[in-house]
């Protein structure tokens with residue numbers, strides 16, 4: 447699919463419009479249309495989180511019981527000790543998708559995550575939210591490798607990668623494949639990086655969760671700990687338990 451899209455995009459965006467304009471100048475609207483379609487075919491799966499067009503993105507996991515996977519992005523931030531205490535009190539293990547620069551600043555926070563039985567994975571070095579989708583291959587590789595190196599310093603190995611704000615471009619999959627890293631999206635998100643209303647986030651997430659769902663939340667906001675606590679309590683009340691699935695259990699469909 448990825449090869450097809452790229453081949454068409456390249457052909458359509460360069461060759462077809464030029465030929466059309468040279469041979470049939472009055473047909474310029476068609477040339478523009480082809481150009482727009484070619485760009486759209488690349489932009490849509492790039493900017494749309496969890497799109498599978500450019501390669502597999504894991505959005506759920508295999509399970510026979512009421513299990514969900516809590517993933518917490520954008521740390522390690524100052525609320526890490528409080529968050530770890532809250533997760534301990536709730537009896538929950540989670541996966542932290544961390545930024546390499548923050549790992550370098552607070553490796554002790556990451557060591558604490560690992561020591562408490564959570565897993566830690568790659569969420570890029572600097573989290574360039576607005577630019578990741580348009581980075582060239584060398585910069586994509588740098589973002590992934592630097593974060594992997596930061597994680598190695600605390601004894602963790604990157605097996606999974608979550609793209610900043612879920613956006614990826616056509617270079618991301620081949621770079622990850624060469625490194626044996628799987629790209630992970632989510633099944634359910636609560637937009638908890640915005641606002642400060644815990645109940646609203648709980649109401650957004652809980653009704654959408656099924657067994658095998660990957661829930662994405664964030665740390666580092668004033669209400670992050672309360673938010674994670676609220677969501678976990680509500681899901682536990684509905685009979686869900688929390689697991690960190692091995693990568694082999696991850697699936698691309700719900």
Ligand SMILES: [Zn+2]
Pocket residue numbers: 519520569573610611
């Ligand atoms: Zn993020």
